[in-house]
Amino acid sequence: MENKNKVQKKIKANEVAEFILDAGVFLMASGAHSGRVWRNCKRMADHWGYHMNFNPTFTGIMVSVWDDNDSENAVTRYKTAPQNSVHLETLTQISHLSWKIADGKTEYNDARRELEAIKNKARYPFWLVALAVGISCGCLCTLAGGSPVDAALAFCGAAAGSAVRYFILKKQFNQFLSFIIASAITTLIAGTDTVFALGTAPEMTLATSVLYLIPGVPLINSVIDLLEGYFSASIARSLFAASIVSCIAVGMTLSIMLLGINNF
Amino acid sequence: MELLTAIFFDFILAFCVAFCWGILFGTPVKALLMAGLLGGLGHGIRFILLHSDFGLISATLIASVTIGLLGIYAAHKVHNPPVVITMPACITMIPGLYAYRSMLAGIKLSDQAILEKDPNIIPSIAHNAVLTFSLLFTLAVGISISALLFRNKSVKQIRFDKSRLLAKEK
Numbered sequence: 001m002e003n004k005n006k007v008q009k010k011i012k013a014n015e016v017a018e019f020i021l022d023a024g025v026f027l028m029a030s031g032a033h034s035g036r037v038w039r040n041c042k043r044m045a046d047h048w049g050y051h052m053n054f055n056p057t058f059t060g061i062m063v064s065v066w067d068d069n070d071s072e073n074a075v076t077r078y079k080t081a082p083q084n085s086v087h088l089e090t091l092t093q094i095s096h097l098s099w100k101i102a103d104g105k106t107e108y109n110d111a112r113r114e115l116e117a118i119k120n121k122a123r124y125p126f127w128l129v130a131l132a133v134g135i136s137c138g139c140l141c142t143l144a145g146g147s148p149v150d151a152a153l154a155f156c157g158a159a160a161g162s163a164v165r166y167f168i169l170k171k172q173f174n175q176f177l178s179f180i181i182a183s184a185i186t187t188l189i190a191g192t193d194t195v196f197a198l199g200t201a202p203e204m205t206l207a208t209s210v211l212y213l214i215p216g217v218p219l220i221n222s223v224i225d226l227l228e229g230y231f232s233a234s235i236a237r238s239l240f241a242a243s244i245v246s247c248i249a250v251g252m253t254l255s256i257m258l259l260g261i262n263n264f
Numbered sequence: 265m266e267l268l269t270a271i272f273f274d275f276i277l278a279f280c281v282a283f284c285w286g287i288l289f290g291t292p293v294k295a296l297l298m299a300g301l302l303g304g305l306g307h308g309i310r311f312i313l314l315h316s317d318f319g320l321i322s323a324t325l326i327a328s329v330t331i332g333l334l335g336i337y338a339a340h341k342v343h344n345p346p347v348v349i350t351m352p353a354c355i356t357m358i359p360g361l362y363a364y365r366s367m368l369a370g371i372k373l374s375d376q377a378i379l380e381k382d383p384n385i386i387p388s389i390a391h392n393a394v395l396t397f398s399l400l401f402t403l404a405v406g407i408s409i410s411a412l413l414f415r416n417k418s419v420k421q422i423r424f425d426k427s428r429l430l431a432k433e434k
Contacts, residue, residue, distance in 0.1 A: 031289070033408075036345070087290035088348040095345050124287055136284035139277045143307070144361055207364035212288060214363070216355050223404030227412060249367050256371060 011108050013075045016048050017065040019108070021079040023094055023115055024054070024061045029081045030090035031217040034230035037061070040098040047102045058084075058236030083175065084240065086217045093118045126166040133212040134159030141208040150199035153190055154209040161186035162212060176247045183210050183251030191259045206252075213248050215241040267315070271308055278307030278356045286352040295344045302338060303353035306331040310357060321398050328354050328406025336410050350407045359399035366392035 020041045027037045034056040045052035045065060054063040060081050066074035097114055100106045106114070124132075137158035138151040146154070165182035169175060190209040194202040222237035282303020286296045306327040313323035335350035342349070369389045372378045379385060405412070 031351075033347075036347070088286075088351065089290045089292045092292055092295075092344045092348055096343075123290055129288055132284035132287035136281045136288070139280040139284070140356075140360065143274065143277050143281070143356075203364075204361070207361045210364075211358060211360040214358060214360065216358060217289065217351060219400055220351065220354070220404045220407055223401060224408040227404075227408055245363075249370070252367065253371050256368075 011048050013050060013065045013067060013073045014077075015108065016045060016050050016052075017063055017075045017077045019112065019115070020044060020052065020054075020063055020065065021061060021077060023098070024056075024063070025079050025081045026115075026119060027091065027094055028056065028058065028061065029084050031084075031086040031088060031221065032091050033221040033224040033228070034233045035224070035228045036091065036095075040094055043098045043102045047104065048108075056230055056233045058233050058240060084218070087123060089121070090118060093121070126163065130159045130162040130166070133162040137209050137212055140211055141204050144204040144208055145201055146204040146208070147200040150193060150201055150205040153193045153199065154205045157186040157189035157205075157209040158212050160189055161210075165213075176243065179213055179244055179247040180251040180254075183213055183248040184254045186210050186213075187252045187255035188258070191255055195259055210248055210252060213244070215244040218244075271311055274311040275304040275308040279304035281307075281356045282352045285355045289352055291348050291352055292344060295342045295349050298338045298342050299349045299352045302331050302334055302349055303356045305334070306353055307356045320395070321402060324357055324399055325402040325405065327357065328403050329409050330406075332406040332409035335407075346410055347407060354403045354407055357399070357403060359396045362392045362395045362399070366396060 023044070024037045024041050027040060028034075032040075037056055038054065041054065041063070042052060050065045050067055052063060052065045054061055058081070060079055062076065062078045064074070064076040094115075097106075097111060097118070101111055134155040138155035141151045141154040142148075161182040164185050165178045168178040168181060186209050187206065190205045193199050193205045199205060218237045218241040222234045222241060225231075225234035225237060279300040283296055283300035285303075286299040291299055309330055310323045310327035313326060314320065318326075331350050331353045332346075335346040335353070338349050339346035366389050369385045369392070372382075373385055373389065
């Protein structure tokens with residue numbers, strides 16, 4: 001093992017740091033908690049024969065990579081994270097990639113190419129996501145005690161909101177704006193249940209139809225980070241999640257005011 | 265019999281929720297089914313516990329910890345990190361209703377006339393907000409149970425039979 005590491009000393013600390021940052025920052029934006037990012041990065045650095053330490057914040061990662069035998073061969077770099085968009089498949093793929101590297105099955109250049117491929121991997125199409133969101137909000141509404149009419153309205157509201165949010169994000173608007181507009185549209189559709197008294201449990205329709213916007217991944221990750229001791233990442237995540245929740249509240253308030261607060 | 269049908273109905277609905285939520289979160293296709301099964305199972309357990317007079321919070325805690333622990337095994341089966349499966353599964357129990365009630369009461373609080381008519385709004389905000397946060401916390405505990413119990417160890421290194429573990433240590 002010792003010999004193998006010496007042969008592979010060709011890889012410079014700078015390159016290792018760059019790879020770790022690329023993978024780590026992308027993981028962070030895709031919804032990994034800091035402990036997972038740490039484990040994945042550590043695995044790769046260990047294989048390439050470097051020590052590493054890092055400071056994860058939600059907005060970026062600062063990483064130090066150094067070699068015990070060569071004090072010149074050390075580097076500290078920082079990289080800002082891309083915009084947060086949850087995609088759990090990335091976690092699987094980068095985890096697999098890091099195990100492949102740790103087991104020595106792939107070289108540095110191949111790993112780089114593979115990382116680029118993971119970054120450009122296609123997501124689920126937006127209509128499928130909208131449909132799924134609609135179905136899950138409809139099911140949640142039924143679980144909470146709504147009648148089929150309530151569930152159908154929750155389905156329409158959630159699917160329409162999700163599709164609108166996709167197009168707003170595609171036009172590169174601020175993502176908080178997209179949350180406000182999406183929740184306003186969803187509430188407007190779901191609120192018709194209350195105004196015209198269509199279903200038996202209109203409260204459930206309103207409560208469950210906006211659930212697809214709830215930032216579940218950042219919220220839960222912030223608690224996990226808190227438990228594992230990554231406080232700065234935890235605070236940043238909870239702040240991010242809290243601002244999304246307040247954006248949803250703003251959107252709902254707009255629609256509820258529009259439909260008449262006394263109806264609710 | 266009626267109760268059994270209700271549990272089955274609950275399981276099916278929660279299965280749909282977890283499955284669809286997996287699509288929203290971008291869970292790989294292979295793991296979607298497993299996420300749905302875990303979500304249905306967890307929600308079913310919570311349904312049974314709630315029917316046997318458990319508190320809402322303790323029932324949710326038990327259900328989410330069950331999901332977290334089963335998620336470790338399921339992750340080995342489909343070769344995915346456990347969080348990919350447990351995250352959509354736990355989301356089925358997200359406290360949306362309580363969050364909504366505390367928010368609606370918050371909106372009403374801004375109106376003087378409504379507040380004077382119904383001063384119970386303030387305790388209702390506090391009650392629903394506390395419930396929301398405690399439920400969220402229990403969900404997070406369930407998802408991170410593997411990280412809490414097996415600290416600093418990747419789930420991939422957990423072995424299910426002892427002989428292999430011992431052999432590895434030698």
